[in-house]
Amino acid sequence: MTEVTRIELLPGVYLTAVHTMKFKSSYMGIQLLTPLSEEHAAANALVPMVLRRGTERCPDMERLSAALDELYGGSVEPIARKKGETQCVGFVASFLDDAYVPDGTLILEQAAALLGELLLTPARENSRFVSAYVERERANLVDRIRAQVNDKRQYAVLRLVQLMCQGEPYGVDRLGSEASAAAVTNEELWARYQALLSGARVELYFSGSAPLERVESAFRSALAGLKGRTAAPVSVCRNTLGGGEEKPRNFEDVLDVTQGKLSIGLRTDIKVTDEEYPALMLFNAVFGGTTTSKLFLNVREKLSLCYYASSQLEKFKGLMLVFSGVEFDKREAAQSEILTQLEKCRRGEIEPWELEAARRSTVNSLKSMLDSQGRMEDFRLGLAVGGGDGPEDLAAKLEQVTVDQVAAAARRVRLDSIYFLKGKEKHQ
Amino acid sequence: MNRKEYPRMGETVFSDRLDNGLTVYVDVKPDFQKSYAFFATDYGGMDMEFQLDGQWYDTPAGVAHFLEHKTFDTKDGNALQDLAANGASPNAFTSSAITGYYFESTEKFYENLKILLSFVSQPYYTQESVDKEQGIIGQEIRMIEDDPENQAYYAMLEGLYAHHPIRVSVAGTIESISRITADTLNLCHSAFYNPGNMVLCVAGNVDPEKVLELAREILPKNGKGSILRDYGPDEPAAAAGSRTELKMEVSTPIFRLGWKMDPAPKGEEQLRQKLIAELACEALLGNSSPLYARLYRDGLINGSFSYGFDGYLSCAYAMAGGESADPDAVAAAIAGEADRIGREGVDAALFDRLKKGRYGAEVRSLNSFENICVGMAQAHFAGYDMLRFPEIFEGISQADVEACIRTCFTPERAALAVVQPGEDRA
Missing domain, CATH: 3.30.830.10 (Metalloenzyme, LuxS/M16 peptidase-like)
Known part of the structure; x- marks a missing residue:
């Protein structure tokens, strides 16, 4: 025990x-x-x-x-x-x-x-x-x-x-x-x-x-x-959601690379302690968090637009980050396909099997964390800093999330920034 | 079914050998959420020449790895997706000596095991998909060729070995994989993926009887046993070359230094050799050795420095490597230290501490189901019981380790490979 x-x-x-x-x-x-x-x-x-x-x-x-x-x-x-x-x-x-x-x-x-x-x-x-x-x-x-x-x-x-x-x-x-x-x-x-x-x-x-x-x-x-310390030190958790601009911003870097990297940053507007957080987790898994996700199956496998395409949450800051590796000339197509898949999530166009595979994968990842001392230390440090549920409670809540709640979480997400790492002239 | 307790390691392992020749090991871990299954064949990148049904075959470099990619294909699609849809995390790898398929899951273990056993044992290779895969693996080979660590590693092996196929890249070359057809894959599958040449290792909160039952139900009823291979003529004891240099786009030089060793006979000697060689590395250049502290202090090595031993039935070597502004100075310092230890021996107090340190590290490594299952599979093919580690380890003396340093870490047996910063890759 x-x-x-x-x-x-x-x-x-x-x-x-x-x-x-x-x-x-x-x-x-x-x-x-x-x-x-x-x-x-x-x-x-x-x-x-x-x-x-x-x-x-x-x-x-x-x-x-x-x-x-x-x-x-x-x-x-x-x-x-x-x-x-x-x-x-x-x-x-x-x-x-x-x-x-x-x-x-x-x-x-x-x-x-x-x-x-x-x-x-x-x-x-x-x-x-x-x-x-x-x-x-x-x-x-x-x-x-x-x-x-x-x-x-x-x-x-x-x-x-x-x-x-x-x-x-x-x-x-x-x-x-x-x-x-x-x-x-x-x-x-x-x-x-x-x-x-x-x-x-x-x-x-x-x-x-x-x-x-x-x-x-x-x-x-x-x-x-x-022991000499007298008072409890100041609170250290001062995360702010939101921030950023009204309109999506674009950024670019140029480096000597043969493959482009497209990263997209979104603000989730949902804190780890919010009731909607389990739905946000599931939205991320359906969208790009797993090998059964929309990004993996459509952008990568079906359309071959990317070498990889996935998403992850920065749960304490309320960010969702999408990253992909693309040929320079496929950047526009990949970007538009990624945003199309996002729209599908927002509209609740999620097949039952997609939702279930995402749920199983997310629950599996939380439960298997209990078997790793290193991962548990990291997770519990997060709890100590930013609060939220323990892995068992979170897994139980994930079982209850509906497709409507996933779509609602997806609608809260706001596009903030698009970053592209491109190559020098000779590769273009 | 056999049940064996290892109280010092805190493990209980059930095992049995099926009629088709497959050995199954189940390490029962009742307190854990997840279960892990590893299904492996004694077949890796070095196994290119082999005998099947009385006939010898010579196959291109890279077949074992190619097979691994294509084995996930099933008549109905792809087994990776089936496992992922169940929440399992599946994957596979090919090394010089083995190919292994595995998954980890906290739910539906038996269902996932069924998928694993089925897709690995039931090949579905079409020429069309083989042609498509050539492009994908070609990309992977280019990535490997761009990886300086990997290039240094193979350059070191080429320095150590005159012809043993350990020196051939597991993935093969663009040229060698272009010669692979669906027939090649079917031939190699029928030879090496026969249950007698394979092992199934499971760890987790599972019922060993049920695992055996599924293996009996799904796998072929007959096996062909282990497969005879040819690794070419005997290698001399000395390294084939002493120093190789490559130029690649790296910020600091990267090096690999290897020492060729004589392979130990099959059985517990394999484990003994590994443990002695690892202790020899620790005493000579390990984190706690006087030499390591000196090299780190002088800025000749940094946190990337690592070392280890690889042992197979047909070849064995120790190696060290990492980033260094002056790899030749590092190699010279190690040679000097090996020579000193050869003459003066290892400090007795240091040896006792190193032994304690290795013991703890070895036991702690069993936190990982992957380490348990992959370790059991490798031990099975090499003919020993990995969990007898404490008993074997206790029997290793300071004299054993000193003898290893004196005879194996010599200039004649050493080969250095250096990747220097630069554009010229010829």
């Missing part, structure tokens, strides 16, 4: 603990939640990358790796995500669950302590981070941001969001911009780190066989250094 508990461990420090015997690993997370902003995004993303390089006790990679190996090969990864207009930075970690440790050693307490060390007692040099670590990780961050253009499929989505939401916090990438990443100094990073420790909401996550009392006490002692 799986049991989920959520408590406030310290002021502004929340623990979500999932008690389960299903897995071989204990999965843990420590996230610092802060408003997404152009000014701080890159530095925030850099903080866990630098923290991961060494602690007071294990000041370099060799000693840190040795400590992890002693704990039967735990993994700790720095991570930066955005949930709506909240940036979440920190670590996700996976350790061998106590139930499978051959010599009966208890790992949870030591693992939590190590995470606490990584967060609170970094290796230092002149009361700052070790400058060699800052330089190397800043270079790694800049490389990662620069490499975003390598995957054109992802890049076309990223650019659409940037352009469509310019001026809104959501337009900022989870890693920040290349220029701001390159400019971060050790002093600024240290100040950012201190600001996060004192002001960010902290979300802790645990999934494994240990009972709640042990998890609670392990994290309480691991994070004793946070």
Whole structure:
């Protein structure tokens, strides 16, 4: 049986603990939640990358790796995500669950302590981070941001969001911009780190066989250094629906590519906590979320206008993004076919089998999430930030959604921006 | 039906062998929502020359992969769509050694299993659809040829092997696939997709009896057993070449460094070799090794650095690779470290930690049904029981790992492939 508990461990420090015997690993997370902003995004993303390089006790990679190996090969990864207009930075970690440790050693307490060390007692040099670590990780961050253009499929989505939401916090990438990443100094990073420790909401996550009392006490002692915080930090969820202009906007980029990418951004006007949200999910699945969707079967398979065509929801921001790969000369035809399929959804022209296949696929995806510690951590972090139903409740609601409700959700959606990534002259 | 408990791994596996030669494994996982089925044949990109009913055949490169694409076709349409309409997530892959078809679902498991067993065992290849597929796979081959990681990998294999077909791209070439016809597909299906050459692995909250029953009902009553193949003359122990360089549109050089190893005999030795080779990689250049820390600190490697071991019955190799501004310096540093370990041995405390680390990582990997099922299938074809991992692993000594580093990670057995930034692709 799986049991989920959520408590406030310290002021502004929340623990979500999932008690389960299903897995071989204990999965843990420590996230610092802060408003997404152009000014701080890159530095925030850099903080866990630098923290991961060494602690007071294990000041370099060799000693840190040795400590992890002693704990039967735990993994700790720095991570930066955005949930709506909240940036979440920190670590996700996976350790061998106590139930499978051959010599009966208890790992949870030591693992939590190590995470606490990584967060609170970094290796230092002149009361700052070790400058060699800052330089190397800043270079790694800049490389990662620069490499975003390598995957054109992802890049076309990223650019659409940037352009469509310019001026809104959501337009900022989870890693920040290349220029701001390159400019971060050790002093600024240290100040950012201190600001996060004192002001960010902290979300802790645990999934494994240990009972709640042990998890609670392990994290309480691991994070004793946070006790000094007095008040609960400000609310971090300030998502705005809407935004954008009245008339659809068009954007284009030119790059050395052989295949064009067409991305379309829509505003859904439906929040994850709204009654209509399950219908919106189903609308997305019918329209472009699955391999039985209208976009996949018509735009891709039947008309061969695209190499791929699909849609996804950004549930906390209320966006629906459509992305496709098209030959340059088929752009107009693909765009018009995508919008035609959207109109069909709005008019409720959805076959019963289409609705059922979409429903089965969406329910299946929610239920199978319960079998993945990583996906559950991400989902529950979203719940902590933006609210909404848990996977079981959501699955139950999806069973009840009618075709009329799907069409009604489709009618709420408003076309905002169209982005096209095209090639240089020689390919046209 | 056999029932076997693996308390240290927390698994219970039911298995049986049907009259047609198919072995079925069912790992029962009562707490899970989803179930996963993997139906695989001991047939991959390297299996081009084989014997069927007393006659030898030589087939073009890329048939196994081509078959995988076309096998989803049914008389009434496409099995992918049938599975997707049930909410299942189906897919397939072809590697050098195996082809596997699978789905994951939280509902209608037996119905989905029926679809899987049916479409894989009942070929429907028409010349028309084969002709159409040539264009689609041609596109895929061009994409692969544009992928620097993949090019580096095959360049490394070409450096290691003089003629073993492991060096041939699984997808084949535009030229080789142009020689594939519906007859080729039917021939290879009748040889390699016979139940005696296949395995079915299931994990989830399912009834093993029911799985067996469906397999008996749907699959052919007779099998042809395993198929004899020819991989050419014996390979020398040494690598065929030492360094290859390509030029492609990359922002940083990409490299793959491989070490040719002698394949282990079929059975538990296969698993032992894999575990020893993986520990050797960890000790020599793994995340916790002194060399890794030095290379990372000096900016010679970054987070993209990875390493591993691939072992088959007919060939085996270890490899490492990633992005680096100076791949030759990385290769030289690794060669130096291998030489030092060869002389001085591995630090005993490091070895103990690495063993703990590998143990935990290996057990944790069983969270994934895909890892369980694909692992069981590969182990079945290689003749060992994957879940006996703790027992075999315990028996591996520091001396085993040092001997592996001393004999296998030598300059004679190594081949380096580098993809440099540049336009010239000749």
